[in-house]
Amino acid sequence: MHKKPMTDKELKSLKPTDKIYRKSCSYCGLMVRVMPSGNKYFEFENKANKIRLAIGEYGDISLNKAKEIAFDMLSRLKSGENLKNSGVTFGTLADRLLEIKSATLAPSSIKRDRILLQKPKKLLNMDISKITTLDIIEAIKEFENGSDTPKRLFNLISQVYKSASHITRNITTDINYKYTFKSVSKQNYPTLTKTSDIKALMISIDEYNGYIL
Known part of the structure; x- marks a missing residue:
């Protein structure tokens, strides 16, 4: 956990690993999720209420804007609002x-x-x-x-x-x-089952002298 709010420089310096990891960005519950691809996503987290909500991707949303959103979410949570209607699409x-x-x-x-x-x-x-x-x-x-x-x-x-x-x-x-939904119709194709028919087919294939298009 960061004792001080994370700076832009610190956020940019976070390197991806082969697994997803999270870092705290501010005291108000703002987290950043770092993906193996290097993409970074802001989230609001409140462990006491078992809440973690998506805010947006770093780059589309600035760090300062994400802090504002997280602070607003924390304030609304403390006022008793149900944050599950948070506008996450x-x-x-x-x-x-x-x-x-x-x-x-x-x-x-x-x-x-x-x-x-x-x-x-x-x-x-x-x-x-x-x-x-x-x-x-x-x-x-x-x-x-x-x-x-x-x-x-x-x-x-x-x-x-x-x-x-x-x-x-x-x-x-x-x-x-x-x-609830219609099943996909399975297409049944004719097949040879008699030994004599299969033998005749194999002979025809063996004797075929034409070209395969």
């Missing part, structure tokens, strides 16, 4: 999840997940604590087109909620996917 938390996953997944996988998480546009700017199960269901049902997109999107949304367990309950556990 689903989109912000989705970005944070992808940042965490980028330490172990290939860039192509992160790009694929990012594209998927951008699909439910209604959710992106909503406060994570105000989203309902109906909002999630309606957002996913828009992509029931016979592909596996709904299932993949549901799993990613669930991951976002799991990563935000310090802010809100994982409401995706209230959704029974099997009985």
Whole structure:
């Protein structure tokens, strides 16, 4: 813990490691989370009330501005306000999840997940604590087109909620996917089962003298 508020110079000097770590920035509960990628994110933390809330990324938000926000959060908390309605959006938390996953997944996988998480546009700017199960269901049902997109999107949304367990309950556990969304039809292809048919096919392949296009 810092006895004095962290300075910009100290914040910039924090080096990434192979694991995520946090440092205190001020007495009012401002923390910085340093990612393996080197990105730094501000958070408000109050251990007495078991609260940790995202504020924003260093660079998008200055250290002084983050201190102001954390001080305001602490004041509101002391006045009895429920900080779980803090304005932390689903989109912000989705970005944070992808940042965490980028330490172990290939860039192509992160790009694929990012594209998927951008699909439910209604959710992106909503406060994570105000989203309902109906909002999630309606957002996913828009992509029931016979592909596996709904299932993949549901799993990613669930991951976002799991990563935000310090802010809100994982409401995706209230959704029974099997009985809420249409199942993807499995395509059955004809196959040879008789020994005589398989033998005839192998002979035909062996005797084929044409070209493979």
